[in-house]
Amino acid sequence: MTEYDVCVVGLGGFGSATAAHLARNGQRVLGLDRYPIGHTQGASHGESRIVRQAYFEGAGYVPLLLRAYELWDRLGDEAGVPPLLVRTGGLFLGRPGSRVFDGSLASAREWGLDHEVLDAAGVRARFPQFNPPPDTAALFEPVAGVVSPERAVAAQLAVAARHGADLRHDEAVESWSASGTGVTIRTARGPHTAGTLVLAPGRWAPELLGGLDLPLRVERRVMHWFDPPGGQAAYGPDRFPIWMWDHPDGTSIYGLSAVGPPGSGVKAAVHHSTVKAPADWSGAEVAELLAPLLPGLGARHLRAMDCWYTLTPDEHFVVGWHPAYEQVLVACGFSGHGFKFTPVIGEALAQLAVDGVTAHPLDLFDPTRFS
Template sequence: MHGMKPTYDIIIIGLGGMGSAAAYHAARRGQRVLGIERHTLAHTLGSSHGRSRIIRQAYFEDPAYVPLLLRAYELWRQIEHDSGTHLLTITGGLMIGPPDSHTVAGALRSAREHGLEYELLDAAAIRRRFPALHPTEGTIALYEHQAGFLCPEASVTAHLQCAAALGAEIHAEEAVLTWEADTAGVTVTTSRGRYVAERLIITPGPWAPRLLADLGLPLVVERQTLHWFAPTGGLEPFLPDRFPIYIWETEDGTQFYGFPHQEGPPGGVKVALFRAGEPCDPDTVDRVVHPAEIAAMRAAIADRIPALNGNHLAAVVCMYTTTPDQHFIVGLHPQHPNVVIASPCSGHGFKFASVMGEILTDLAIDGTTRHPIRLFDPLRFRAQQAG
């Protein structure tokens, strides 16, 4: 740093899905914001890439997420308007599996509890409406009309561009080395200098175990693979106006998920196994997708979506940062009320980025938020350990 250190209201460490949205919301509220990202902006080395992320409302994980999702949709439309960028495509969505599966039963519970519009389809109705899908008898699906997908890289870019237009200072390719906090404020030391602010938001994605090491949180970073296949017989049955997003739970509890065709590289149709990863370190993760992983993906889709079992076009590696209960970690740092920590991941977080930006800004400025985030209390694991 040359000359006087600039003073900020809020520093944000990590500018992926959550940090970029926090930068935008904090700047909208008139805060002097500095956002710091260790890699390039909208990079492919963390958890906010891969061209598409599912968004849905009949949330099988827990009905407590639904109010956040309803607000998330509003805020996705807001950032689309502010940035002039198309980010959210509504396709409808299928939660597929045996009637008593977590995917189907959990989605039904959330839909009923929150009065969401849905349909229940038996196997014949699924095949009739979506001929590319071949469920076996006894498989059913909850269909929700408002599900769809987001473009993660474009979403990060839109939030950061709007934040910068509102006065936020954005630093890329700058690694955070340490951070300190006391009642006077926070100091962040990076590979380029030291910065001082009143408050700090830490949204480090798979680098959370390192940057939040002092809390001893039970975080595990898992390596995941995403795949694109060229459908035999052409793309037509997989176009977004006729093919939904889906999460499919098989009889043995395996979950896989997929999307309609998206224009642009790598082409084809994207599918992935859900929670099939191995623990990894974000700086040394194996970024090669191996033949056995492609074979495992083929095995999941071969009988269920046979037209997708064509040429394997591409695959990439991304990471989930998971907690034991698979709920997020969002809240004030237990020792430092001017530090907000967020690991809203566990493999199902990106759809919440828009509302998470609002929540993190609320917590940083006001120390509280109107949104229901009790489920995400960072201290809940200590209580479990003590118990």
């Protein structure tokens, strides 16, 4: 008999959600993380994450997003905290033919999602903070919004703990091995045994995947906060949507409503760029790039923070059974767009661990697709 039904390694975005679903379902759960709650070494920090449904990365993600919205709405109540998903609306801008605009529109049409198409004048009229170039097309999605990754992880961990999960921070996994009866996980505090292992180690995945050789690329990104000369109230969640913009120079950049207290600033960051490495854009350069689009944002750079993407070659996730071990599930390679999915991928992983199957569509994320 193993000590635990399931051991979850990594208690960031995905591990915390998986632990919550498993514990809620009566599983004996051990959760291990090498760092304390709220650490800033991985991918789940920085105060805000975009959540949206009209998914330019692929219409195949939409069913997961519809379920994620239900779970986000439930999580705040369950954890006894204010709502986690704040709906701000979202603008997806670019020239017609750009990935952000065309892809968002294709997803919205395929799934009948509520949306409006605006031209540059329409964007300016609706959101006077924006002044897009005349040849811009934009999709507006009313249900897009913001989640705080720190609050979300804390809420998932609180739910898991309330249902009896044994959550241990500052306990790094050094190695693991699987045999017919389960899995042994080794840490400096001794071996632990479990029936199933869920690996959700974020950017440390290459160290822990047990021979599964995935072509993962770990890349730094920098989040920037700006202090608009007119104050940040005009950028609040009640009047300023989250936005993503395919700049004509080949830079994909995004920003969020100002969800922090006065003075904490308005966030923007480079997602991808063909001009130079995304992390090499300084605050001043980001301000210069944004000046035509958001003329009131200004160039007063308040602060910056690093965060890490773990990219797969196709930028789709890796979620499913480890091809060599029937007791091991893998969740990594979230390629800079995973956070909004944490509750639903956590649900899928918990269903796989307990029932062996899930109804959630995970084919796109097959861990063996690169072999």
